[in-house]
Amino acid sequence: MDVAISTLLSPIILFFVLGMGAALMRSQMSVPEAFSKGLAIYLMMAIGLKGGIEMSKNPLTGEVALVLLGAVVLSFSIPLIAFTFLSLTTKLDRTNAAATAAHYGSISIVTFVAASEAVQLSGLVSSGHLVAAAALMETPAIITALFLAHKGAGSDAQVAGSESGELIREVLLNASVVVLVGALAIGWIAGDEGTQKVQPFFTDMFQGVLCLFLLDMGLNAGRGLRQGWRQLEPATIGFGIYMPLVSAMIAAALCLVLGMNAGDTALLMTLAASASYIAVPAAMRLALPKATPSIYLTLSLGVTFPFNVTLGIPIYIAIAKLVAGEG
Amino acid sequence: MDVAISTLLSPIILFFVLGMGAALMRSQMSVPEAFSKGLAIYLMMAIGLKGGIEMSKNPLTGEVALVLLGAVVLSFSIPLIAFTFLSLTTKLDRTNAAATAAHYGSISIVTFVAASEAVQLSGLVSSGHLVAAAALMETPAIITALFLAHKGAGSDAQVAGSESGELIREVLLNASVVVLVGALAIGWIAGDEGTQKVQPFFTDMFQGVLCLFLLDMGLNAGRGLRQGWRQLEPATIGFGIYMPLVSAMIAAALCLVLGMNAGDTALLMTLAASASYIAVPAAMRLALPKATPSIYLTLSLGVTFPFNVTLGIPIYIAIAKLVAGEG
Amino acid sequence: MDVAISTLLSPIILFFVLGMGAALMRSQMSVPEAFSKGLAIYLMMAIGLKGGIEMSKNPLTGEVALVLLGAVVLSFSIPLIAFTFLSLTTKLDRTNAAATAAHYGSISIVTFVAASEAVQLSGLVSSGHLVAAAALMETPAIITALFLAHKGAGSDAQVAGSESGELIREVLLNASVVVLVGALAIGWIAGDEGTQKVQPFFTDMFQGVLCLFLLDMGLNAGRGLRQGWRQLEPATIGFGIYMPLVSAMIAAALCLVLGMNAGDTALLMTLAASASYIAVPAAMRLALPKATPSIYLTLSLGVTFPFNVTLGIPIYIAIAKLVAGEG
Amino acid sequence: MHERLRIELIIERMAYKRAGRILEEAGMTGYTVIPALAGFGNGNRWSRDTDISSSSDMVIIISIGSEDRVHEALDEIRRLLGAHIGVVTTSPVSVLRPDRF
C-alpha cells in the first residue's frame, strides 16, 4: 500500500496529473509536437539500451525464449477477447471494434516504464528481456485486428493510391519497433562497458525526461477526454477499465504456467493490460481508415492509460506477488 | 565588483551576448521555435521543482505569506507607475502605454534565474518561496493594465469571435503559470527525497540548458532590436532602462519593511525590475489587440532584458546588501 | 585493429548503422527537423566549449598558429584537386563539379567528433586548437569553389532579388561558424573553472546526444542514398571514396612538415577527408543555385560520411601513427 | 464538379480560435489552419524562429463552404479584422462532393 502511495506521489505521475488537470481546466498550453516526438525517440532508445545491456549479462535460455513466445501469443490473442467484449456490450461496428481491439493487444511503452519503476520500488527484480517482450508485442495484435475487421466484410477493394508493402512497412518498421529493437540489439552488442559513455544521457536523465513527456501526455489525454468522451457510450468507457484487468489476469495465468518471478510477472501483466496510443493508431489510419480515431484514442489514452499508471500498476504488482508466491 | 565581473563572464551571459552579436551582425542562424519552446518548458519545470523542494524543507510561516502578498501587490501596482511615466514622457497612446506597463509589472523568469545564480555567487542565500513569488507576479499586472486601457476608453464592444472565459484562461492558465505552479507543488509534495531520481535532469543539466536558451534569447533580442528600434522614441528606450531601477527600488523598500535577508531582497528586486516577454505579450494579443507588439517587445526583450542580466542584477545585489545590512 | 573494431562497435556508429538500415529498408520513421536542428546546435556548442577550455590551458604558440594556417590552406586548396578529379573522371558540368568540390574542402563536424573519440580510444592525445582548425576550415573551400564555378563562365548577372552581402553573411555567419567560434571563445574566456556548472550538460551528455543525432543522420543518409544513387555515375561514387583518402594524405604530408603529434595528425587528416553536408549545401543554394543538390548531398552524406566514420577514421589513425612516428 | 467559395484568412496566431468560432457559428462545416513561418507587412519582416513571444506569428485558415455561409461569416470576420491583424480573401472553387459543404 505504501508502495502504491509512493508510486502515486512520484513526480512522474504528478506531472501527468498536472497535465491532465490543466487540459481539463481548458488551459491552452501545449508541448510542441516536434519536441515531444524527439523525447519519445529518446525514451525508446533509453529503454531499448537498458534492456539490451541487461540481456547481455545473462545467456539467452530456453525459458527466456518461452516468455517471448508467450508474449507474442498474448498480443495475437488479446484482440480476440477484446473484440468479443466490444461486439457484445457496445454499439461499435465491426471496423471500430477491431481497430479498438488492436490497441489493447499491443502495448504502451510508457506504461511499461512506469511499471518498471514501481516494480523496483516494491523491491522486486525484473529482467531485461521483458523489453524484448514489449517490442515483440507491438505488432501481432494489428494482424489479428485486420483479420477480424475483414472477416465477413467481403473482400474490400484496395484503397486508391496504396502501394503493396506500405502497410507491412508501417507495421514492422515503425519508429517504436525500429528504435526499441535496434537499441536493444545495440545494448546487447556493446554491453555494460561499451555503453558506459552514453549512460549519463540514457540512464541518469531518463526519469526527468519522463516527467516532461508525461506532462505532455497528461495534456494530450486530458484534451482528448474533454473532447471525446461524449462520443463514448458508458459500456465503451467501462471496457477501457475492465479490459486491462482481464488482459492482466490472462497474462498472470501465463506467467504462473511459465514459473516467472514476481517482477517479470508484474511487467508482463502490465504489457498485456496496456493499450497503444502511437504505433497502432498510425497503422489503423492506413489499414482501417474508416475506423474512428476519436473512439479508440480517447479510450486508450484518456481512459486506460490513466487507469493503468495510477490504479492498475499497483494492482498488477500485488497480484504478481501472489501468483509468484513472493507476497 | 569581482562578482559583477564573474557574473558578466559566466557562460550564460556570454552565450546571450554571442546570440545578440550574431543577430546584430545579421547572421541568419536561428534555434527552431519548437525546440526553444520545449527548452522553456524544461526551464520552468526545473525552477518550479527547485523552489518547491526548498519550500518543503521549511514550514510556511506568516512571514512567507507576507512576502508573497507583497509580491502580488508589487505586480498590481508597478503598472500604475509605469503607465504614468509612459503617459507623461512618451507619445504612446493609452492602449500601448497600458500594454507596455503590463510587461513591467509582470516578470521574466530567465532574469530571475540569472539573478539566483549571481546571488549564490555573491555568497548570499535565498529561499524557495521566491519562486512562488515569481509565479504569483506573472498575472496581476495584466489586470491592472486592462483596467488602465479601458478606463476612459468608453466600453468597447467585445472582439468578434471571442468567448467568455478565454482571456481568464489565458491569463491564469498559460504555460508559465501552469508549469511553474504545478512543478512548485510537485517539488513540495515529493520533497528532496521523492525527487532524487529526477534531479540529474532538472538540477545538473539546468545551467547548460540555460546557455542554449540564452543563445536563442540573444538571437531574438538582437533581431528584435535591429528591426524595432526605429519605432521607439528615445524617451521610450530610456523608460526601458530606468523603469527597472524604479521598480527595483520600490521592491527594496518593501523588503526593508518586511525585514527580508539580502538574497531574497535581491531576488524580489529583480522580479520587480524584470519585464515579461512571453506570457504578457500573448495575453495582450488577446486582450488589447490594437497595441503594437513591436513596441512592447523591443522594449522588454531588446532593452530591459539585456540591461537587467548584465548591469541590473549586480546593481540590485549591491543595493540589497545595503538594504539588508549584510554589505 | 582492436581499436578499429571497438570503434565500429561503439553505440555511436551502431546507431548510425541502425538509422541507415531502417531507411534502406524503407522504414517511414524520422526525427523531427526542429528537434535534430536543436541537437546540432547543442553538439556544436559542446565541441566549441571543449576546444576552448583545452586551448585556455596552454598559451597560443607560433606552432599553433602554423597549424591553423595550414588548415586554412587545406580548405582553400582541396577543392582545386577535387574539381580536377571530377572534371577529368565524371560527366558533371562545371557548376556541379565546383559545388561538389566545395563540400570536400569544407568539413563535417560529426566526423571530427567521431575521430576524436577514436583517437582517444587509441590512447593518443590531441589538442583543443584542432576545434579552431575545424571552424576555420568551414568556409575557405566555398570561396575557391565560387572562383572555379565562375571562371570561364563569363560574368553571370546577379540572381534577381539578391542583396549585396547576403552570401558573405551566409558563408561567414552561418550557424556552424557562429556557434563553433562563439563557444570556442566562451570556453577560452571562462576556462575550466568558469564552465564547471555547464559541464554536466555539455560534457557528460555529449556521447548520448551524439547517438541520437547519428540515428537521424543514418536515416538521412540512407534515404538520400536510396533516392539519389541512380543519379550518380560509378565514377562519381568512386570519387566519394577515394577523395577523402587523397585529402587525408595531403593533410598527413602537411602534418609531417609541421611536426604534429599522432593525435592531432589523425584529426587534421579527418578534417581534410570529411565533407560538409549542412553549411556548404546551404551556401551553394544561394551562390550556385543551378548546381544539383541531390548530387553533392548523396555523395557527401550517403557515401563519404559513412565511409569516413566506419573505415576512414581507423585508416587515418593508423597512418597518423606512422607519420608521427608514434606507431 | 460543383461551385463553392474558398475563404482564406491570414491572421495572427493568437486570434485564430476567434476566427474559427466565427466560421463555426456561420455554419461552415470545417476549416483547416496552417502555420506561417515568416512574413512581411507594414514595413516589418517577422520570422517564427526569432520571435520568442510568438506575438508576430501568423496562421492561414482555409475553409470551403457555400456562398451563403461564407458571406454570413464575412460580416463577423470584418469585425474581427477591425481588432486583429489579418487579410481575408475569397475565391470560387470546384469541389467533388458538394453535400459536404
Add this chain to the structure above:
Amino acid sequence: MHERLRIELIIERMAYKRAGRILEEAGMTGYTVIPALAGFGNGNRWSRDTDISSSSDMVIIISIGSEDRVHEALDEIRRLLGAHIGVVTTSPVSVLRPDRF
C-alpha cells in the same frame, strides 16, 4: 500567362503518400505538401500539438497541372476520399512557364 488547374487536397497526414502516388500516376509533374496545425470538421476540433498519436493530423497537397491530368487524377482521388478523411478543390490559375506542367 497560361491557364492551368490548381488542385488543393486537404487530407489526413497518414494518407498523403497515397494521394501523392495518385498524382504521380496521373502524370502531374509535381506537388507540394504543407502541414496543418489545427482544424475543425464534423463538430470536432483538433490540434497537432495535443494529439500525440498524430491520427487527426491533416496536410494540404497543392499541385499545379494541365486540366486533363488534373481530371485524370480526380477520379482516383474520389476513390481515395471514399476511404480517407479529406476535402478536394480545384481552381483555374495562371502560370508563367507553361511547359513545366
Add this chain to the structure above:
Amino acid sequence: MHERLRIELIIERMAYKRAGRILEEAGMTGYTVIPALAGFGNGNRWSRDTDISSSSDMVIIISIGSEDRVHEALDEIRRLLGAHIGVVTTSPVSVLRPDRF
C-alpha cells in the same frame, strides 16, 4: 468585395528572402511564407524531416496585391525562377478592405 490578384510562389527555402525582396520592391504591401513538409518534382520525392541539409526544403509565399503590382513583381520573379527551383501561379480573389493592397 473588390478584385485583387493572389500570387502563390512555391520556391526553395534558401531563396525565399530573394523572392520577398522582389515583392517588396514591386510595392506589394505584404506577404506570408508557409513551410512545406514534403513534395515531388522532376521524378524526386523529398521530405523535410529526412533532409538534414534543408537543401530540398520548399516554402510557399502568398501575397495579395493589385494587378499592376503583381505584374510588376512577376517580371523579376521570372528572372528569379531562372536560377532557383520554383513554381508561380496567380489567380483573382475578392478582398474585404481594398485600401490595404
